Amino acid sequence: MKTPPLQLAEAQARLLALAPSLSVEHRAVAECLGHYIATPLHARRTQPAAPLSAMDGHAMRAADLPGPWRVIGESAAGHPFGGTVGRGEAVRISTGAMLPAGADMVLLQEDSARDGETLTLTGEPPAPPGRHIRPAGMDFTADTTLIEAGTRIGPAQIALAIAAGHSHLAVRRPLRLTVIDSGDELVRPGNTTRLHQLPASNGPMLCAMASALPCDISHIGPIADRIEDLAAALDGAHEADVVVTSGGASVGDHDLVRPALEAVGAKIDFWRVGIKPGKPLLVATRGNQVIIGLPGNPASAFVTAFLFLLPLLRASLGAASPLPRTIPARLAGPMGPGGSRMEFLRAHWDGNGVTLDELQDSGALSPLARANALVVREAGSERKEGGTDVPIYLLENGGIA
Ligand SMILES: Nc1nc2c(c(=O)[nH]1)N[C@H]1C(S)=C(S)[C@@H](COP(=O)(O)OP(=O)(O)OC[C@H]3O[C@@H](n4cnc5c(N)ncnc54)[C@H](O)[C@@H]3O)O[C@H]1N2
Numbered sequence: 001m002k003t004p005p006l007q008l009a010e011a012q013a014r015l016l017a018l019a020p021s022l023s024v025e026h027r028a029v030a031e032c033l034g035h036y037i038a039t040p041l042h043a044r045r046t047q048p049a050a051p052l053s054a055m056d057g058h059a060m061r062a063a064d065l066p067g068p069w070r071v072i073g074e075s076a077a078g079h080p081f082g083g084t085v086g087r088g089e090a091v092r093i094s095t096g097a098m099l100p101a102g103a104d105m106v107l108l109q110e111d112s113a114r115d116g117e118t119l120t121l122t123g124e125p126p127a128p129p130g131r132h133i134r135p136a137g138m139d140f141t142a143d144t145t146l147i148e149a150g151t152r153i154g155p156a157q158i159a160l161a162i163a164a165g166h167s168h169l170a171v172r173r174p175l176r177l178t179v180i181d182s183g184d185e186l187v188r189p190g191n192t193t194r195l196h197q198l199p200a201s202n203g204p205m206l207c208a209m210a211s212a213l214p215c216d217i218s219h220i221g222p223i224a225d226r227i228e229d230l231a232a233a234l235d236g237a238h239e240a241d242v243v244v245t246s247g248g249a250s251v252g253d254h255d256l257v258r259p260a261l262e263a264v265g266a267k268i269d270f271w272r273v274g275i276k277p278g279k280p281l282l283v284a285t286r287g288n289q290v291i292i293g294l295p296g297n298p299a300s301a302f303v304t305a306f307l308f309l310l311p312l313l314r315a316s317l318g319a320a321s322p323l324p325r326t327i328p329a330r331l332a333g334p335m336g337p338g339g340s341r342m343e344f345l346r347a348h349w350d351g352n353g354v355t356l357d358e359l360q361d362s363g364a365l366s367p368l369a370r371a372n373a374l375v376v377r378e379a380g381s382e383r384k385e386g387g388t389d390v391p392i393y394l395l396e397n398g399g400i401a
Pocket residue numbers: 181182183185186198199200201202203246247248249250251252255277278279280294295296297298300362363
């Protein structure tokens with residue numbers, strides 16, 4: 001199968017079109033952190049339900065300025081004043097308390113003096129008079145759409161959904177993700193390594209990248225470079241929605257992912273993308289299951305997980321915008337010309353400029369751990385001087401989705 005590599009956008013579109021669709025379930029709001037809401041969220045109530053005071057002071061009629069007033073009662077948060085404020089009357093009011101009927105102004109405590117039941121103006125009245133009043137529906141009104149379908153649920157969305165009167169939200173069921181490490185040179189993390197060996201670090205890295213998404217993750221391996229062993233691992237993962245392997249995706253005699261996929265009846269959708277690192281990326285399907293074969297080099301595995309695996313997981317989980325987005329950033333120094341593939345250079349952005357790491361070998365992990373950004377260098381692009389804007393992907397939280 002020697003077709004030319006796909007371009008990034010085409011490969012991403014092909015992969016996302018395969019995203020397994022997961023059933024929708026209803027989950028307690030507080031347990032929805034990191035999920036994507038499956039249906040638009042409508043407000044079940046109006047907030048504030050009634051006009052509230054935004055400050056501590058006294059409520060009265062603006063028409064009665066400049067006072068004085070006679071204080072006839074109190075409105076505290078959770079304890080509204082039962083009566084109506086009439087001419088020359090005021091009600092003591094606290095922040096968050098309901099504005100009493102008849103009142104249309106809150107005079108700050110600092111701008112008044114109280115002597116028994118008598119209140120006098122000592123400072124400036126509010127301008128306009130309703131300045132310290134939060135009108136009913138200021139935040140939202142019943143039946144309006146508050147959150148669009150496909151939005152990620154974060155702390156603010158949890159608070160908003162609860163404030164809007166919801167106890168449960170419609171979200172996709174957790175995605176079953178199986179991560180497989182394979183290679184004869186790999187040993188379990190923490191075990192002794194001989195000269196020809198190294199610890200299997202890709203699997204734990206990939207699990208960590210997916211950890212903030214609602215996924216049930218199982219990690220298999222490291223397993224040996226044998227078609228039967230890899231096929232057995234793939235068979236064992238038949239219930240997963242998405243399976244991800246790393247290594248063995250290239251053209252060497254021991255690159256067994258493709259034959260193993262064929263052995264378990266998976267259908268290869270595409271292989272190879274014109275990106276660096278990450279060219280040997282492979283995508284296959286088995287029924288509704290999507291299998292992604294990432295290249296083994298650690299930086300290649302990271303970059304392809306960032307550009308392909310995480311978007312696939314987000315799309316399956318119902319994200320409206322599953323792909324990462326670039327932002328422009330100023331190069332701190334010059335950047336050489338682009339090569340034959342689109343590149344994703346490990347870099348550090350300090351909030352002002354972006355500096356490329358000197359070590360860009362896809363086998364190196366230390367630059368990845370130093371990086372908080374990937375600089376995009378287009379294939380065939382010209383050398384760029386320091387001060388030029390380039391597109392970067394920010395690796396927020398180290399690349400966790
Ligand atoms: N003749 C060619 N050789 C290579 C090509 C090519 O087009 N022609 N492509 C190169 C590119 S680009 C990449 S990327 C690598 C990727 O190859 P594989 O996906 O087959 O990966 P492996 O060869 O199995 O491993 C590469 C490297 O990564 C280490 N590795 C693998 N798995 C893990 C793991 N779970 N944890 C940590 N490290 C891992 C492995 O030990 C190797 O050092 O192929 C080029 N070759």
